[in-house]
Amino acid sequence: MTILSDPRGTMPMRSGIGEPDYGTPKSNSEVMVSVTIDGETHLVPEGTSVMRAAGESGCAIPKLCATDSLQPFGSCRMCLVEIDGRKGTPASCTTPVEDGMVVRTQTTKVAKLRKSVMELYISDHPLDCLTCSANGDCELQDMAGVAGLREVRYGMDGKNHLDAPTDSSNPYFSFDESKCIVCNRCVRACDEVQGTLALTIEGRGFNSKVSPGGLNFLSSECVSCGACVQACPTATLQEKSVIDLGMPTRTVQTTCAYCGVGCSFNAELRGDELVRMVPTKTGGANEGHSCVKGRFAWGYASHSDRITKPMLREKITDEWREVSWDEAIQFTATKFIAIQEKYGDNSIGGISSSRCTNEEIFLVQKMVRAAFGNNNIDTCARVCHSPTGYGLSTTYGTSAGTQDFKSVAHSDVIVVIGANPTDAHPVFASRMKRRIREGANLIVIDPRKIDLVESAHISADYHLQLQPGTNVAVINSIAHVIATEGLIDEEFVAQRCDPGPFKRWRSFIELPENSPEVVEAQSGVPAEIIRQAARMYASGKNAAIYYGLGVTEHSQGSTMVMGMANLAMATGNIGRDGVGINPLRGQNNVQGACDMGSFPHELSGYRHVSDNAVREQFEMLWDVKLMSDPGMRIPNMFDNAISGEFRGLFVHGEDIAQSDPNTMHVEKSLKSMDLVVVQDLFLNETSKFAHVFLPGTSFLEKDGTFTNAERRINRVRPVMAAKNGKQEWQIICEISQAMGYDMHYENAAQIMDEIADITPTFKGVSFAMLDEVGSVQWPCNDAAPEGTPIMHVDGFVRGQGQFMETPFVPTEERSNRKFPLLLTTGRILSQYNVGAQTRRTANVTWHPEDVLEIHESDAALRGIVDGQKIAVSSRIGETILTATVSNRVPAGVVHTTFHYPLSGANVITTEFSDWATNCPEFKVTAVEIRPADSSTAPLNDLEAVLTKA
Amino acid sequence: MDITILTRMAHDIEKNIPVHDETYLRISEHLVKFWTPKMRSDFYQYVVSNRTEFGSTMNKVVDELRAKANA
């Protein structure tokens, strides 16, 4: 007897290249039952379908409407079997195994039935297999072979769908209705996997057909996640790249380089040409799902705008000239050294990027600390999640989210604060929506009515639509209700938390100033709604908080993170499945950038530079003396550049002139420097002020690792040769060497070995280990050799959890008579950050420009109509956007995205920042708007806008 | 670095760290942990010549940190 539980070796059916498809989802039951299939007896988990049990045992049963990412449906009748003691021929996909069951999958009777079913399908299907784009990857074709179909007795002349039209409206895939067998897999994929419910089966019987609603796919609710394309067993839903380039022939497994979900993909190639990206079912973060960015928007890697040769210029007004790598490296090193000789060791620094691999980031910070000889290294996480690091390390002892993504499946109450997962973290949002559809309660705290508040089959129980800038007041009032209504988990607090700080926090939070009734006046959220939401959070069995930049990018970002951490401790929602505090990281490797020691005050593993013992370890390993004081943060670098103390900057994969606040200030500081070195894929806003441009590598060329928002370390493997001829880590080594510090590695694996050697939480990580297990969540070391999906299970990393008092200090950025509206910023699904990548793909179809959402009453007051160009001004500057009149924002609040440089969203954001980390206050800017007229600077003349401001 | 920026940062820290016995320690720790030596020394100098601009806690922080730095 064999035990079948999670086999990987067999491959009964294809789904993409090389991924087995067992027809129905795996059962998680721990109870095992015995089943005899075609004479062999096996043990399988209770609840396993006969189809899956047979597939796992190596007896693949034919199927068409079943696939293991979807619940069984039982419509095609291809999977019929005979079961002893049962009448007829039940469908194996919808029949669960019972203990002692005896199944026969290959009898003459079922073979005949299957052949007849297949004959009916084929009689209404084009017979162009040899020229069809899916030839070789079509389950209908495979099943016709398996069923032994050689002829179609009914002929092809009857009523059929062979002339049905093709919908090519979606830029990435087409829908050829003539090939549809109405198996419903696409409809179910959209419902069950993606949760958008964009598709239906329209009509009945012969007239039934898949409908996206609206005119076509493009005009429908479809968000182009690709789940239906992946589920389709025929060429009906097919990637256009496959139609154009042909079926792929080989696969390289890698990781998406867009958001912090960190989805695993099979890059499928034909020769050296990338044909498609297919999400992998074994990917720990995504389990076979994807969004439009990772699935389809990879064409930028081969865009003609890519710069592949190094370039130099003496002055930023000169033309660029292409040079050899040697010349570029020597120029960079010589200039940096000359600046240091003239202005001192602290006059240069570097900024690393969360878009790069852990290995690249580790080397950039090493170059700054060892070759530059200072700690002036910062990362773009400064402008997004630095408050997460501060808040969670202060309260819990480590700078990371507490859960894995799977944990949300166990949540009874989900609180989403300042995040918009359906747009910014779509694959995780699909998991979350599944749990909400199953019955979990949802509380949304956000000034804007995000999709989760009201969408297909989802509706938030409470939407706390607070005024921008009042997060801390609201979280305090929720805690106030919990403390004053006896909802504190006293046992958890007594066992797990430091009693002194808890006592102090309790006295603070119970003060009347934190009551919902007082906070209503500050935040605009009705007191009763706050009370009800607080009771729901505290009394749910498992309550989890998920948050984004709407928490961190405030003047009290760090306070708010601590406020949420307090709440989870007070209610005992830490240390098990379904609970926790979970930052949704914006970029793919924000977590990794922070882990790798990219902040100026800490070395890898979040250890302060002043810790002598830690520093000595690094000094020994790197053979260099390190500085014990913190270096400059990004805003300090800018300020010091303007005052003349900071003269040279290495910018690694980051467009600071577009992404950082107060563009005028950033540009002034860049112009003040003697040397700006930009390493990137494309010339960007920052490179306008650069003297050296070093071409970088796209994620398809990189070799390394990314760490996602759940601390999962995933391999990034080179899919194609580096277009610039070098890996980025090699370039960093060469600059260091040219500056006199010997840095050398044979390959990226060696860099990870060094990281593991010197970073306790990474001790067990290596490329070999990741290649074997797929991915792992840190800490991964002797204490947790298989990694740590959930943190703080038996105790907090810092020992006892520390409550922190979180007084509400209103931001100084307030609306007034001159600037009566509050601008808040965000993202949309199809674009990513400053848009450097997504703007160079067909994703522009959905978002060709940034727009300003404005409430109808504010629009009416100013005579503004939908689609009108409007001037948006703050005390810092002015820009022009197109108005979208919308009820997503409340009166008094406007919202925009920052994906296009021409929008100049950061021309108007201010210098205010989080008190603890200097993370910019992107989410609150007082503005006024008016219809743009001839006196307004033209849209593409940023200089004019700046000068005018 | 422009002293107005440093003083604004210091005021932000002062406002956000609640006033009780440990306030002094938390502010000192914050400055030592996150500010460069140059930022600190420029700030100390400014506070010494403009004491009334700051509360008693920040004055104490600066006096103690200066004493430590000179020790």
Ligand code: SF4
């Ligand atoms: S489009 Fe594909 S998945 Fe959808 S019903 Fe038709 S054949 Fe099935």
Ligand code: SF4
């Ligand atoms: S691409 Fe995704 S959202 Fe669009 S119809 Fe298919 S499954 Fe639904």
Ligand code: SF4
């Ligand atoms: S959810 Fe994020 S990681 Fe996953 S495919 Fe989309 S952009 Fe990539």
Ligand code: FES
């Ligand atoms: S695969 Fe079982 S009925 Fe279609």
